[in-house]
Amino acid sequence: MLKQHRKPSMFVRRTIENNEKAGIRPNKTYQSFVAAAGGHRELNFIKKDVRNYITREVRNVSELQDEKEYARSRATCEYFGDVISFDTTYNTNTYNMVFGSFIGVNQHSQSTLLGCALMKNEDIQSFKWLFECWLCCMGGNAPKGILTVQCALMQRAIEACMPTTIHRWCIWHIMKKIPSKLNDYKRHLKIEHDMSHVVWNSHTKELFDRNWNDFLIKYGFVDNKELSGNVF
Incomplete structure (x- = not known):
């Protein structure tokens, strides 16, 4: 069939687009058209046309959309990226990968949202790669502060990629471990209640320092390294 006579219909083009989004391989898509039509000769296009349409139209549009999203994320980061959080607590079920945001x-x-990625491994090289890619997309401007879970590998990657950024642990994860x-203390429920009150109701640094010091003295935790150290 001559090229000028090969032209997929609107229905075919939409089916190709939907199948591409669903992750169906071009060969499978073409075979479904063949089966529905009753044979190759009944189609006015060939397998190569399916691949060409995906490359020329579907993926090109996706790349243009990605560029727009990058620009939007860069602008958002410029205005709201002074202090950010990086979270890896979500896993994807299908591919068993970590979603970092x-x-x-x-x-x-x-x-x-200022950016996201799927990670196969949570090692220092993966974290460094992700932070370097994100910084590159955001114009190379590191945030003034970043909040993360308690992870030594992540901390080392941040120190290497963003040496001027202040790194702190996410308070939600700290309180979750408290x-x-x-549990070994007899009054642990009362202790947890008073600690939560200090943490969530001290709205200035000065007030928190005073209330936290009073809490440590009240329950005899002044010499407790985990609580009297740089936990908050």
């Missing part, structure tokens, strides 16, 4: 806070105190550290 860079999150900022906008002028309405709402979380805003009960297991206090």
